[in-house]
Amino acid sequence: xxxxxxxKLERAGWTVGDAGDFLGLSVEExxxxxxxxxxxxxxxxxxxDLGLTQGEVAKRLGSxxxxxxxxxxxxxxxxxxxxxxxxFRLGAGPEDVGRLLAPRPRRRAA
Amino acid sequence: xxxxxxxKLERAGWTVGDAGDFLGLSVEExxxxxxxxxxxxxxxxxxxDLGLTQGEVAKRLGSxxxxxxxxxxxxxxxxxxxxxxxxFRLGAGPEDVGRLLAPRPRRRAA
DNA sequence: GCAGTCTATGCCAGATCCGACATAGCGCAG
DNA sequence: CTGCGCTATGTCGGATCTGGCATAGACTGC
Numbered sequence: 001x002x003x004x005x006x007x008k009l010e011r012a013g014w015t016v017g018d019a020g021d022f023l024g025l026s027v028e029e030x031x032x033x034x035x036x037x038x039x040x041x042x043x044x045x046x047x048x049d050l051g052l053t054q055g056e057v058a059k060r061l062g063s064x065x066x067x068x069x070x071x072x073x074x075x076x077x078x079x080x081x082x083x084x085x086x087x088f089r090l091g092a093g094p095e096d097v098g099r100l101l102a103p104r105p106r107r108r109a110a
Numbered sequence: 111x112x113x114x115x116x117x118k119l120e121r122a123g124w125t126v127g128d129a130g131d132f133l134g135l136s137v138e139e140x141x142x143x144x145x146x147x148x149x150x151x152x153x154x155x156x157x158x159d160l161g162l163t164q165g166e167v168a169k170r171l172g173s174x175x176x177x178x179x180x181x182x183x184x185x186x187x188x189x190x191x192x193x194x195x196x197x198f199r200l201g202a203g204p205e206d207v208g209r210l211l212a213p214r215p216r217r218r219a220a
Numbered sequence: 221g222c223a224g225t226c227t228a229t230g231c232c233a234g235a236t237c238c239g240a241c242a243t244a245g246c247g248c249a250g
Numbered sequence: 251c252t253g254c255g256c257t258a259t260g261t262c263g264g265a266t267c268t269g270g271c272a273t274a275g276a277c278t279g280c
Contacts (some may be wrong), residue, residue, distance in 0.1 A: 028198035035194060035204065053226060064270050069228050077267060079237095081189045084145060088138035094145065095212045102208020163256060174240055179258055187237060189267095 033074075035101055039083040040074035042100040046090050047072075061086050143184075145211055149193040150184035152210040156200050157182075171196050 025033065047057050047068075054068040061068070063086075071078050071086060087097060135143065157167050157178075164178040171178070173196075181188050181196060197207060 031198045032195050079189060079191045084190060085142050088141045098208045098212025102205045
């Protein structure tokens with residue numbers, strides 16, 4: 001649960017400090033980035049579950065394929081605002097988002 | 111659970127359709143706005159629990175008192191990005207945020 | 221190899237947001 | 251009423267984000 005996350009961060013254009021893993025980020029920055037990654041992942045999963053292409057999703061969102069690609073990559077030019085709005089437009093509910101952000105609860109194991 | 115929310119929306123500068131309550135907002139817009147309101151409330155509660163003034167919080171956030179006031183009011187010039195970053199800087203964790211967004215779980219009543 | 225489909229990256233102009241400052245409103249002690 | 255601490259509102263320049271377009275890359279079937 002490190003190398004993969006690191007890779008994600010880099011692909012997202014975060015230019016993470018090479019050797020120092022992402023210790024260069026303060027606690028709050030790290031948390032924020034994780035929120036973004038979680039939402040981005042949620043968006044991609046939702047799209048795939050719906051069996052849609054990025055282009056189709058873009059149409060539904062009133063955006064472009066390139067923007068959707070960046071959303072899913074949690075690129076730094078993408079805000080949580082955009083991710084949240086997009087998730088909601090794809091039918092997600094507040095609980096879905098809550099689960100994405102805080103995977104802790106673990107609704108009684110199963 | 112309507113008039114008060116409506117008031118909040120109006121104070122937040124959302125110019126909600128007068129008579130039509132906020133039915134003028136689409137489902138996803140409404141959900142998004144509620145997320146914002148929830149985060150804003152969370153921020154205010156956190157500040158009050160810490161016994162700080164908006165000015166003091168502003169200092170911790172590297173911002174200004176006016177901006178903090180707008181954050182707490184979920185003003186339209188405030189993004190969820192800003193709210194999330196601020197919450198995290200005030201020590202909130204992902205679970206706290208998750209709870210704010212999806213108050214459903216209800217961790218066994220207590 | 222080439223075309224077709226899907227996804228990723230770079231760039232831009234217009235829109236939006238951020239922090240800051242000024243100032244107005246509010247509640248309260250003196 | 252006046253002053254004082256705190257919060258709310260309006261505005262602005264500079265920073266950041268957004269959608270769109272162009273194009274590059276990855277993968278598949280032919």
